[in-house]
Amino acid sequence: MRVSLFNSEKPKKFQFHNRFYDPEKVERERRHKRYSKKKGEAEFDKDEFRSELQHRWSLKRESKLPFNQRISSTKRIILTFVVLIIVLALFYLLAMITYNLTK
Numbered sequence: 153m154r155v156s157l158f159n160s161e162k163p164k165k166f167q168f169h170n171r172f173y174d175p176e177k178v179e180r181e182r183r184h185k186r187y188s189k190k191k192g193e194a195e196f197d198k199d200e201f202r203s204e205l206q207h208r209w210s211l212k213r214e215s216k217l218p219f220n221q222r223i224s225s226t227k228r229i230i231l232t233f234v235v236l237i238i239v240l241a242l243f244y245l246l247a248m249i250t251y252n253l254t255k
Contacts, residue, residue: 182203 182200186200186204
């Protein structure tokens with residue numbers, strides 16, 4: 153048995169991984185349950201209301217992301233090349249103007 157003053161062993165954490173969890177199926181069932189209710193029969197469900205609020209707030213949060221986080225990687229690459237071509241064209245024009253002025 154090892155004795156140490158400062159480095160004590162941490163207890164092992166319980167990690168349960170559900171093998172049969174399908175997030176797409178859960179979302180599909182949630183949507184089906186929400187839309188299958190008739191308007192007159194709708195009753196207040198606290199858990200459903202909470203999950204709906206979380207879903208809508210997450211969508212709102214995603215829409216407020218900065219511009220550079222919203223665009224996809226391919227669009228970002230294309231935008232980089234367009235900006236690079238414009239900058240090179242401006243340098244070329246500047247070089248031609250200064251060359252013509254020195255003649």
